[in-house]
Amino acid sequence: MQGTILVLDGVSTNRIMLKVQLTSAWYRVAQGDRVDGLLPLLRRVRPDLVLTAMFLPDGSALDVRALMQTDETLADIPVVAVAPQNDRAARLRALAAGLDEVLVQPYDDVLLLARIRSLIRSHANTEELRAQGGPQALGFAEPAAGLLAPAPAASVALVTRKSGTGAVWRSKLRTLTRHRLNIHRLDDIHSLLTEPVPDAIVMELGAGGKGLNLLADLRARSATRHAAVIAVPEPCNPNLAAEALDRGADDVMPAGFCADELALRLDTQLARKVRSDGYRASVRDGWRAALTDPMTGLHNRRYAMPALQRIAASARDRGASFAVMLADLDHFKRINDQYGHPAGDAVLIETARRLRTALRPSDIVARVGGEEFMIVLPDTGRRKAQHMADDLCQRINGQSFTLPGCGKPIPVTTSIGLLVSEPGAITLQGAEDVSGLIEQADRALYVAKGAGRNQVSMIQSAA
Incomplete structure (x- = not known):
């Protein structure tokens, strides 16, 4: 049904x-x-x-x-x-x-x-x-869901077969709506499909399929997919109006253009668009919050693990190398105990900033534990990975941290476990293999901690 x-x-x-x-x-x-x-x-x-x-x-x-x-x-x-x-x-x-x-x-x-x-x-x-x-x-x-708030003044494109028709429509609508009205010819819509994209599009439909094809095109484009579209068959054509709805029009005027009615339909469709845009933004913000560490702004474990799996799978398929680091701040508990948790938070935030600014746009850095960070380096071999890990250590211990409520900066160091996967070293069947990569990097981190901290320990991935 x-x-x-x-x-x-x-x-x-x-x-x-x-x-x-x-x-x-x-x-x-x-x-x-x-x-x-x-x-x-x-x-x-x-x-x-x-x-x-x-x-x-x-x-x-x-x-x-x-x-x-x-x-x-x-x-x-x-x-x-x-x-x-x-x-x-x-x-x-x-x-x-x-x-x-x-x-x-x-x-x-x-x-x-x-x-x-x-x-x-x-x-x-x-x-x-x-x-x-x-x-x-x-x-x-x-x-309440159905109580649509009035939409703010919006940009409306009037798309007609002849410029004169668009001018008549705009003239009749001007006194009935606060929205900005722009004219476009159906044969020349380049400006319509470029920025800024209109909030609503009122489209004249006539004989031939040009208007319907444009409607389908608008719905297929990411830029115009969520624009409010109202189709106006001229002359009156119920079948054409029905096809426009099935092609993706939000609304139609089967009886043809009527300025009073179009002004009402515009307000309704734009108000719905504002509400839907708000829902989409809430969804995006919700996902962003779910995948982000709120303190440092870095990705969290929920994001980092699937990202590592994608990078590892891509490296396997292309015969490329990649590297995984686990960086852990040394003696972090002492900082919290001696200076308080606000000072510890400040160290984490500054550490995140230093790590982020040292990495490439394609690299991933995530906070995966209290004072533990995971860094994933796609298309990176042993020499480059070692150099980058040494650089990250230097960025942490090379400059003392200024803390709130502390009279002078304090030194902070980090230990890094580095795993480098060369071509053919990993088969990667699923999430279990990704967990295995993390376990290997964690073993390398344990070696770095046992060797005196403030250093990098590197191993190669086991097959």
Whole structure:
């Protein structure tokens, strides 16, 4: 099944017809006929979309939307209304009230199903982002899901077949929106695909596949993948609108350009984009936090181990060398005991800075223990690895550390266990082999500690 749709209509024959149509498209269908008692029904069914008649025996589609807004678990579910006649003013009021679409009877079946697919897909993507790392998942408060805050002034590209059409659209929209409007011709979109990328794109679709091909291209490009796209078939063409939705348009205007309606749809789509961008940023920040040591800003063990496995596998496949170091600060406990933990933290932070500035961009340095650091050097043989390890030792012991609350700088040294893997020295079957590499580097570190500290001990990887 593709999802669950709740059909609301006071006329039983209408509900039956929609159920037959939607069931044949592999949707589960639940039914209701009024606003009264709707909340318990919604909570029980948990639909992916609500398809309601504009007018119900005890209310309207606007009442349905308002009721759903009172429960944040329901507030973001898409709502599509079916109106008995083309009342432009009523349609605009419905869109302004938060309905996702208003279709007029007799509506086009192909367009209805395309609109349902598009809205359910968008809703599912939003819910997935929220589950992965939205503000609530990270422990922060968040407004109810469906309460979209107005988007700040944004950049909107008007893409039309003729520049004159774009000029007319911009002229009519200027007094209705605060967003910045820029004109682009469909035949000359180079500037559209270069920085800065617009936040929203309003695209005229006409005969031929150029507009649809551009739409697919926009969705395939990383720079424009998350731009809000509204397609405007000119002249009115429900089939073209339906195909635009299936190609990735966020919204369509099946009846053609209407400035008042487009301004409303722009505000809605841009507000959704702001929210989705926020969720994506939360996901990125969450992953970054999960893979970063908060004190030093270096990578942590969770990041370093898979990275080592990738570097080792690449070296094996290319017949290249790589090196692994474990660096441990000597007598670090004494620093904490004598000067306090803030001083110890300062030593760790400064050590991380010195290690990071000594390494190449391709190298990896991670804090993997209290005072232990792992360094991975791709494409590095014995001589180069030895030189770099000696340099790291010198960078730590060559200049004393200035500590908070301490009258004079104190000397700090480090011991380094160095493992160098030459071509053919490792088969690398999985994570166990990576752990074996760490164990070998740890043995080398133990030798350096036993030999008096403040030095490097190197071994070659065992096969």
